[in-house]
Amino acid sequence: MGARELRTLCEGGSYFEGPRWHDGRWWVSDFYRHGVFALDPDGREELVLEVAGQPSGLGWMPDGSLLVVSMLDHTLLRRAPDGTVTVHADLTEHCGGHLNDMTVDELGRAYVGNFGFDLMTFADPAGTGLVRVDPDGSAHVVADDLWFPNGTVLDGDTLIVAETFAGRLTAFSIAADGALGDRRVWGQIAPTVTPGTIEEMLPNLGFAPDGCCMDAEGHIWAADGLGGPPCRIAPGGEIVDELPLPDGLGAFACMLGGEDGRTLLLCAAPDFIEANRKDTREAVLLTTTVDVPHGGRP
Structure with missing residues (x-):
């Protein structure tokens, strides 16, 4: 395709x-400004919530409450429509590192x-789990290893998570009670490397799917955590656009997002290193503008 x-x-x-399109605005977390911001389509920015523990994933409950991942203290915050903020869940016992996307x-x-x-701190990578937090704040480990x-997307009764x-x-079928089963590879984008130290693994990853979203044709736009170009991934893992x-x-x-769902928002920086x-x-x-509009959730 052309540039x-x-x-x-x-x-x-x-x-x-954690970019989202919601109620006619873009919503993003900014790690080190410690805030959740909403921006109109012209880029005017509003600070919605300060998060001392470093915000990440965002999402909304049916009553309009905003859920926000607080990374460093492993909590899920809930901002009610009236602006009241409470701890929705504490996931410390389930975390092997920072709480992340959602x-x-x-x-x-x-x-x-x-x-x-x-x-x-470039510790050795290790497997971990995915946790479901129900509307009452109870936490349940629904996948491990x-x-x-x-980044995680929902396509009907299928959950797809970037590893x-x-x-x-990786895809799972979602049961009526929210449990996950029928684990399978939705798309192998690059060969999985042998577990080892981060110095051994990081240079060999090839493509490291990070934050992502689905389009109406069932393809996934995924950022590359290694800093390569974001790519459109077909089921099976083939890169069909970048x-x-x-x-x-x-x-x-x-x-x-955007009014017609065809605006692709990119969160860009020189690198991901905190220091x-x-x-x-x-x-x-x-x-930028793409041909196929948004699909699935978020």
């Missing part, structure tokens, strides 16, 4: 994550991943 025009929606972030279904059940290890569960350190998208970014930037999450990002303001939100 697409990239437009800058917002500059001056530290590290944007998706919320139409019933208000949240599926939340975590790093599994201390990425920012996942290698850095990251960043396994180079794949979006080169300006030199010096990688995209670490993406989301389809490089926390005191800088080099992150940007970029947009």
